[in-house]
Amino acid sequence: MSAGRPVLIVGGSMGGLRTAEALRRSGYTGPVTVIGAELHAPYNRPPLSKDVLSAGVTHEAVAFPARAATADVEWILGSQAVTADLDNRSVSTDDGREYPWSALVIATGLRARRLPFPPIAGRHTVRTLDDAMALRQELSPGTRVVVVGSGFIGCEVGATARKLGCEVTIVSPSAEPMVRPLGGMLAAELRRRHERHGVEFRLGRSVSELLGDSRFEGVLLDNGETVEGDVLVEAIGSECNTGWLADASLDLEDGVLADTALRAVPRNGTARDDVYVVGDIARFPNLMFDEVPRRVEHWNIPTDTGKRAGAVLGAWLANDGSFADIAAKEFAPMPAFWSNQFDVSLQAYGLPGLAGDEDIRILRGELCGDVAVGYYRERRLVGVVGLGFKTELLPFRQEIAG
Amino acid sequence: MIKIEVNMDACQHYGQCVFEAPNLFALNADDKLEYHAEADESERDNVESAVDVCPMQAIRIVE
Numbered sequence: 001m002s003a004g005r006p007v008l009i010v011g012g013s014m015g016g017l018r019t020a021e022a023l024r025r026s027g028y029t030g031p032v033t034v035i036g037a038e039l040h041a042p043y044n045r046p047p048l049s050k051d052v053l054s055a056g057v058t059h060e061a062v063a064f065p066a067r068a069a070t071a072d073v074e075w076i077l078g079s080q081a082v083t084a085d086l087d088n089r090s091v092s093t094d095d096g097r098e099y100p101w102s103a104l105v106i107a108t109g110l111r112a113r114r115l116p117f118p119p120i121a122g123r124h125t126v127r128t129l130d131d132a133m134a135l136r137q138e139l140s141p142g143t144r145v146v147v148v149g150s151g152f153i154g155c156e157v158g159a160t161a162r163k164l165g166c167e168v169t170i171v172s173p174s175a176e177p178m179v180r181p182l183g184g185m186l187a188a189e190l191r192r193r194h195e196r197h198g199v200e201f202r203l204g205r206s207v208s209e210l211l212g213d214s215r216f217e218g219v220l221l222d223n224g225e226t227v228e229g230d231v232l233v234e235a236i237g238s239e240c241n242t243g244w245l246a247d248a249s250l251d252l253e254d255g256v257l258a259d260t261a262l263r264a265v266p267r268n269g270t271a272r273d274d275v276y277v278v279g280d281i282a283r284f285p286n287l288m289f290d291e292v293p294r295r296v297e298h299w300n301i302p303t304d305t306g307k308r309a310g311a312v313l314g315a316w317l318a319n320d321g322s323f324a325d326i327a328a329k330e331f332a333p334m335p336a337f338w339s340n341q342f343d344v345s346l347q348a349y350g351l352p353g354l355a356g357d358e359d360i361r362i363l364r365g366e367l368c369g370d371v372a373v374g375y376y377r378e379r380r381l382v383g384v385v386g387l388g389f390k391t392e393l394l395p396f397r398q399e400i401a402g
Numbered sequence: 403m404i405k406i407e408v409n410m411d412a413c414q415h416y417g418q419c420v421f422e423a424p425n426l427f428a429l430n431a432d433d434k435l436e437y438h439a440e441a442d443e444s445e446r447d448n449v450e451s452a453v454d455v456c457p458m459q460a461i462r463i464v465e
Contacts, residue, residue, distance in 0.1 A: 018454065044459045062459070300455065303454050336418065391417065
């Protein structure tokens with residue numbers, strides 16, 4: 001261990017914050033430095049596609065509460081890591097600084113994927129608070145909004161814009177909105193509910209061209225149809241912020257590979273006790289389902305992985321003999337996600353995306369009302385999604401946990 | 403004593419807090435959240451966990 005060097009957490013969002021808090025909870029009192037690309041202290045992202053767009057709330061309203069235990073953590077905000085040297089234990093940033101470390105936590109998360117067209121005014125994404133605030137400026141009653149992408153973010157933005165009185169068209173190559181995580185049955189029902197509120201869909205379609213010279217005026221679809229618009233929202237998924245790790249000999253196949261203790265696994269295969277991966281970019285095995293490492297972009301994952309990595313790293317730094325036991329503990333966090341679209345309150349547990357369409361069935365209620373839908377893999381329940389239902393989901397959550 | 407405040411305008415009754423601090427939070431028969439506004443200091447870790455897992459970030463410890 002390198003005495004006096006801080007634990008360096010690269011990534012100043014929820015995963016980084018939860019790791020810092022868990023490190024302190026583990027008893028580690030040494031220096032902790034967090035480097036964050038955004039200028040804002042960590043904040044909650046789900047409201048970005050909802051309240052931030054509809055009510056224009058500020059950073060203060062979405063910021064995570066600061067805790068006394070982490071008051072002495074050093075935050076370097078507005079700075080981006082550009083290289084990592086795992087042999088000499090150092091990270092460099094875009095402002096030319098070098099940060100030596102005793103242990104490294106990789107928490108750089110995702111960025112919004114963009115359509116491959118030239119930059120013009122009126123193009124938006126919703127990944128950061130600044131993104132959402134910029135989009136809000138452009139939404140008023142009658143604004144024609146074209147959303148490209150029909151995942152959760154695209155559908156939530158579409159619903160919020162519609163509630164603000166905008167004309168909304170959602171364009172997507174998928175057959176139904178949110179079909180990958182939810183399967184065909186529930187996805188079709190959610191499309192019907194969106195349509196009843198006046199959202200239009202162009203499904204099975206992709207964008208061939210953006211119209212407008214200096215300012216967005218619409219999209220040309222691959223079937224030759226033109227959809228005119230004033231504002232474009234690109235909600236076509238995300239890319240992992242792993243560029244700064246290119247020379248670090250880690251497994252960057254999809255995010256950063258980690259073991260069940262969240263230790264980074266280099267390409268040579270031996271997990272490093274001094275390098276951890278948390279949040280959206282961590283590809284780790286969840287023994288609740290199987291041993292396949294997966295990235296999971298659900299809201300609870302930065303918190304669960306941050307707490308786990310902080311506890312394991314804290315034990316390694318304490319060097320008191322507790323490390324092996326803590327690292328070997330089973331880690332099987334229950335994936336959970338939520339969404340609000342119009343009057344629909346959706347809640348989900350597990351990994352419904354693991355089930356094929358033939359293994360999805362209604363467990364409670366009716367598709368047109370409150371409903372709980374079960375997702376099976378090899379006859380085992382691996383996911384449950386509820387519309388409206390809350391406590392009714394709990395026995396199924398229990399069943400998924402096994 | 404810890405004082406707990408829940409913004410009931412923000413709360414969507416998802417019940418994640420119930421898993422973390424079952425002595426203090428519960429969903430009633432109508433799926434609505436009920437909670438104790440005061441807790442013993444020994445519950446602090448649980449309450450902080452409940453704060454962490456609330457997707458609406460509606461729970462606050464009043465210091």
